[in-house]
Amino acid sequence: MPTSQLIRGYEVVIGLENHVQLSTQSKIFSGSSTAFGAAPNTQASPVDLALPGTLPVLNRAAVERAIRFGLAVGAKVAPLSIFARKNYFYPDLPKGYQISQFEIPVVQGGAVEFFVGDVKHKVNLTRAHLEEDAGKSLHEDYHGQSGIDLNRAGTPLLEIVSEPDMRSGAEAAEYAKTLHALVMWLGICDGNMQEGSFRCDVNVSVRKPGEPFGTRREIKNLNSFRFLVDAVNYEVNWQIDELEDGRRISQATVLYNPDTGETRAMRSKEDSADYRYFPDPDLPPLVIGPAWVERVKGEMPELPAVMAARFESADGLPAYDATMMTQSLATARFYEATRDICKAPKSVANWLQGEVAKHLNATDASIETVPFAPVHLARLIQLIQDGTISNNGAKTLFKLFWAPKPPDGTGWIDESVDTLGLRQVSDTGAIEVILDEVLAANPKSVDEYRAGKDKAFNALVGQAMKATKGKANPALVNELLKKKLG
Template sequence: MQWEIVIGLEIHAQLSTRSKIFSGASTAYGAQPNTQACGIDIALPGVLPVLNYGAVERAVKFGVAVGAKINSPSIFARKNYFYPDLPKGYQISQYEIPVVEGGSIKIQVGDAEKTVRLTRAHLEEDAGKSLHEDFHGMSGIDLNRAGTPLLEIVSEPDMRSSTEAVAYAKALHTLVRWTGICDGNMQEGSFRCDANVSVRPRGTETLGTRCEIKNLNSFRFLEKAIDFEARRQIEILEEGGHIRQETRLYDAQRDETRTMRSKEDAHDYRYFPDPDLLPLAISEEWIEQIKASLPELPEVRRHRYIRDFGLTNYDAGVLTSAREMADYFEMTVKQLPMQAKLCANWIMGDVSGRLNKENIEITQCPVSPGQLAGLLLRISDGTISGKSAKDVFESMWQGEQGGDADAIIAAKGLKQISDDSEIERLIDEVLATFPQQVADYRSGKEKAFNSLVGQVMKATKGKANPGQVNSILKKKLE
């Protein structure tokens, strides 16, 4: 039987506010345990939560960016469960009426574009952290993370492969960083994924029983966990078994998912509206103001790059995967509008490669867009060869000659010999030195020609334009 995989994702994005969602404690990462957990965060009696303007603003920004409906009022609810890193015994979340409802996001899979619909996005607080290393058989609790604002973004079950799920997660990751609502740091847990996976016979409409996989903190794990889980479910069904609805944990070391809890002992969260918080109203003016403050979105830019610069879908997608990279590209291409493809190739190739090697961000790139444009100009006007350009780029990276391409080209004598008479003179020398190859070529051995080109390039120390050498050499051999 042919099976179809159905995937929906729940993504928790930590909002980039300075203070917590309901208290004035700091959200800075990596502080000493419990030094950023105030009375509200640790649930001392008598404290009251007060909602953070910055958290609401970021949630609305997201909603506007995905074309969703902003609910006003929306309601905060208590989600009750017992766990030591949840001091109040409930998490403040949104249940019946979330702040963001609907919307969609476009994803790229190969050359195809697909729309993934969003169900909702709601504001909630994060829990603390439990450390299970041995404290004399006890667990250690750090409540610094308790009360950190999260936006939980829930998709419809619109994805049909792990590749699509990863494309969606990446598109969302790009969007939240692009709009500045979340730093997207997956190592620090600022962007976390849970996947709902089910399978059904291809061609049928009814959804199969799903399992939720938790603990997916990288795109690679997301992909592998979904692939494993789909295989597991298909095997069970093909052997005539049934899928049990349950929550499963992905174990990266073993590359498998395993049961965390089944539906029978699933939580009964007993949601109810939080009497400590009034309904949240968001005015039309505020929404309009936020809409106006949004930068040009990645999707829009991608299409613009394809339309205005003639870039391929793939190139435009890579360049708009982060706003900083897209900005770098635009500043470069502004100075070389007719050479967009050359700019794109260099930024995606040499520049990105060098940044990866040094493990730094494009915002820290020692070669500025203006300097890069200076180099690319000299490639496009034939002053230097592509090969020499790599040397010049390396020198620019090292900060030689103040990073000025022209100064480096002059200092290193890398200028191509474009003077025909100079090239002709060198070619004559080569022809005189290698009569055998000349004879071979004239007797029909095409290969001998390449060997002669190689000798000329060697004689010019790589500074001649190969195209020019080719045509002059051909003329001389006729």
């Protein structure tokens, strides 16, 4: 069950519909290219334009990508599914209907698991169905008129529909991030949100605890995880304000304006009956036999959940760390390559979640863009492990990794340890001399420690590190100081 989180005494209920553009080279029912950025209306065939006498032919590669997703989320891949006509009129929909799936989708059920902080969540899926995209209406630079670009018309989509299992904008964003990473991991979508390859529609309603679901409003076409959180938070408070003022919520489709941080109603929201679905007479039922499913399964990469379980059992990582190391295939590969060199799984995971993530987040970059190689991070960890440098020294050295392109090899890292004066003092005799001086100069702290005050020990360690200008090996300082104190 979803975890309740009350806002101003109301429970928030959220479900997502994600439109995932499938990574096929041609459209779902024609041979037209799906490449992004072509001149308007240069990638629209007679089928896409719905010219009389044309017939759709289903793209086998799109079906295989749907099967791949269904297997990844533990869903049922329907042995028989039906394409239907979803009837509505927009200028950028040439046929006057969209070919989609309604009563019998290709993927049924399934679930997605993810973490919010260190708490594990699970969102159940209702379905995932194949459909074609519409074209695009253009309203800028047309001198008060609108233009229609039909290049997107017929682009293959997999619409993934969740159950209303989420209870906050943060939870919805983490679900969307996990789904985004999964479709990229599977190779079924390039994940480019700026180009519209991965779009989020968020259904939001509020209710008093224990009451039936409230009336939902759908926030359309969010292409940023940050916008998703902001849009949900604004919409939730707007709905609560309406209810507290005695007004009713009307079902509607709304848009989010990131410049103002507000949502506004675009049109009243239709129900499924308004679309007058019926089976498309031009397309036979889609039949997916067991052999086809097994072949697709055999071609799939190791799934994130399976890999995370392997990192737990073989590498000894906690469940949270193992999940974080499988947030993307690039992260997993970087982790494995670094771990194989330095043989320190937990340390690698800590650095990837800590300093590496901090630098990437500061520039809104991904791990694919890091300028250094796994061997560089592995060498840094080895220097910490053998006591050559401290953790603070490692952070100083790590800043050099973010040069435009660090030198190949690791010799320059070892040279930088001495150039920057980062080498730790690990000479037992030298440290003992310093500790004797610290103990002689701080008799009060010595007496307090022997009287049972543990904080006094930390004070003595601090004095010893200060005396060595932070260069003494902290672990050795602790060990020797305890011996000297009895």
